[in-house]
Amino acid sequence: MTPELPDHIELRRDRQPVPYRAALDEMTERNAAIAAGEARELVWLLEHPPVYTAGTSAAEAELLDPRFEVVKAGRGGRYTYHGPGQRIGYVLLNLGSRARDARGFVHALEGWVIETLADFGVEGFRRDGRIGIWTTDIDGREAKIGAIGVRIRRWVTMHGFAVNLSPDLAHFGGIVPCGIEEYGVTSLQRLGMEVDRDAWDRALLSHVGDFLAKLDIPCPSEAAG
Numbered sequence: 001m002t003p004e005l006p007d008h009i010e011l012r013r014d015r016q017p018v019p020y021r022a023a024l025d026e027m028t029e030r031n032a033a034i035a036a037g038e039a040r041e042l043v044w045l046l047e048h049p050p051v052y053t054a055g056t057s058a059a060e061a062e063l064l065d066p067r068f069e070v071v072k073a074g075r076g077g078r079y080t081y082h083g084p085g086q087r088i089g090y091v092l093l094n095l096g097s098r099a100r101d102a103r104g105f106v107h108a109l110e111g112w113v114i115e116t117l118a119d120f121g122v123e124g125f126r127r128d129g130r131i132g133i134w135t136t137d138i139d140g141r142e143a144k145i146g147a148i149g150v151r152i153r154r155w156v157t158m159h160g161f162a163v164n165l166s167p168d169l170a171h172f173g174g175i176v177p178c179g180i181e182e183y184g185v186t187s188l189q190r191l192g193m194e195v196d197r198d199a200w201d202r203a204l205l206s207h208v209g210d211f212l213a214k215l216d217i218p219c220p221s222e223a224a225g
Helices: 020-035 102-118 169-174 197-206 208-214
Strands: 009-013 041-046 051-054 071-072 077-083 087-093 125-127 130-136 142-153 156-164
Touching: 009 197, 020 041, 020 051, 020 087, 020 142, 020 156, 041 197, 077 087, 077 169, 087 197, 102 125, 102 142, 102 156, 102 197, 102 208, 197 208
Parallel strands: 009 041, 051 071
Antiparallel strands: 041 087, 051 077, 087 156, 125 130, 130 142, 142 156
């Protein structure tokens, strides 16, 4: 059974890929409506057709092979890839009614993904100076398994996280993911686990209460996103 969110937060789970530009337009509209008190907050779980997205810090030299559409996302961060086999979580919440702590929000978002990965026996962790969720790959090296990118407008959040369940990892080769060349990208499938979107969503939502509770507590000063 999927845990229910509070009445003021809508849960949306799309079963068909949503084009990135369409999702971005919908997020932008919903963000403004939440800020105006005209719509409920939203947790939106979905995936996209193959696309490269550019954050506000993206450098042109990090786009190596634009084999897919490239979209300016407006979120923080640099280039990332989205595509089939990756589970996206867009989290639109009003921090104005909680602890007004952008770093705390990112920290809680990271923790939500890390706790969910642990349900599948995968140790996820943060690394100073490297945005995202990291784990130990099959070769013993650290590799990214989840990306984090957010934007906050009028204290309402947009964007969120992307976790690699079973994407084609070769598609990351068209960019320098998040501007980090020294480390690779991995997935649950590469680590030997077949986790479909329904299993991931159930595990993720089982931790949603803990995630929301953390948003009322300011982030420790040492915990950068």
